[in-house]
Amino acid sequence: MSAPLYLLERLTVRHAGAASAPALHAIDLAIAPGEQLALIGPSGAGKTTLLATLACNHQPQSDDGGRYTAFGADPWALDNAARHRLRARLFLAPQTPPLPPRQRVVTAVLAARLPHWSLWRALRSLVKPVEPEAAYRALARFNLGDKLYSRVDRLSGGERQRCGLARLMLSDAQALLVDEPLSALDPALSQLTLSTLQQEARERNAALVCSLHQVELALANFPRIVALKQGSIAFDLPREQVTEAMIAELYLGEQPPANAPSLHESAEKLAIGACL
Numbered sequence: 299m300s301a302p303l304y305l306l307e308r309l310t311v312r313h314a315g316a317a318s319a320p321a322l323h324a325i326d327l328a329i330a331p332g333e334q335l336a337l338i339g340p341s342g343a344g345k346t347t348l349l350a351t352l353a354c355n356h357q358p359q360s361d362d363g364g365r366y367t368a369f370g371a372d373p374w375a376l377d378n379a380a381r382h383r384l385r386a387r388l389f390l391a392p393q394t395p396p397l398p399p400r401q402r403v404v405t406a407v408l409a410a411r412l413p414h415w416s417l418w419r420a421l422r423s424l425v426k427p428v429e430p431e432a433a434y435r436a437l438a439r440f441n442l443g444d445k446l447y448s449r450v451d452r453l454s455g456g457e458r459q460r461c462g463l464a465r466l467m468l469s470d471a472q473a474l475l476v477d478e479p480l481s482a483l484d485p486a487l488s489q490l491t492l493s494t495l496q497q498e499a500r501e502r503n504a505a506l507v508c509s510l511h512q513v514e515l516a517l518a519n520f521p522r523i524v525a526l527k528q529g530s531i532a533f534d535l536p537r538e539q540v541t542e543a544m545i546a547e548l549y550l551g552e553q554p555p556a557n558a559p560s561l562h563e564s565a566e567k568l569a570i571g572a573c574l
């Protein structure tokens with residue numbers, strides 16, 4: 299078995315300035331290269347914090363005996379330059395991508411290439427995009443090719459979201475960290491988006507970690523389900539072993555997710571999943 303891409307042992311993460319309980323508490327998680335897993339759990343469970351921690355954006359608490367390695371190194375023991383190089387090996391797609399509103403879509407998508415370009419090429423691309431075909435191909439995979447030269451602030455919420463994911467396609471990342479990519483998408487686009495992300499991850503043997511509120515889609519598409527509740531891992535299981543009772547327990551006391559599967563649907567989906 300290959301060495302894990304990520305290894306988290308009893309990891310605790312507290313947001314800067316947050317005096318209350320840590321956002322993540324004693325997390326144990328190993329993620330192998332090429333692995334695809336869905337993060338589920340109620341609002342505030344810590345999904346975004348975990349993704350940001352995997353993206354080396356949050357420094358875990360070091361006084362708790364926890365351990366964290368990404369790509370075989372402790373990112374927080376590296377100097378800034380080395381940590382920067384490590385970050386270039388992963389890509390975090392936030393739920394609301396930080397796209398400059400006045401930019402053309404083509405320029406915003408090509409920004410994913412910046413770490414690989416010289417300063418001169420980067421400046422030139424701001425005036426006239428240097429690889430528009432690459433941006434077009436990435437956008438077309440999300441059904442967005444016709445928006446290549448649109449301004450970012452003219453896009454709908456769902457188009458912006460997919461534009462952020464098209465950026466991911468142009469990165470060379472080996473860890474694809476995606477936060478609620480479907481929150482602004484209709485069912486058909488949701489399925490297309492998930493399939494595209496999963497195919498891309500498979501083709502480059504990258505790990506894909508995707509937080510989802512759509513439990514049904516998580517169970518139907520991801521082989522491994524990691525459930526978070528109140529900052530801890532509630533379960534980490536192959537989807538075939540996730541039962542409706544576990545899902546009900548996970549969301550106990552919460553509003554049920556809009557599309558949580560019924561028992562009948564769930565069994566059917568799990569059976570389908572088991573055959574894939």
Ligand SMILES: Nc1ncnc2c1ncn2[C@@H]1O[C@H](COP(=O)(O)OP(=O)(O)OP(=O)(O)O)[C@@H](O)[C@H]1O
Nearest residue numbers: 313314316321339340341342343344345346347348
């Ligand atoms: N910048 C911050 N400063 C302080 N606390 C924060 C910050 N961001 C998140 N938190 C807290 O950390 C906890 C985990 O939040 P997080 O955003 O990771 O949850 P989530 O599972 O992604 O939620 P959602 O599904 O609503 O996006 C919550 O209690 C939240 O209030």
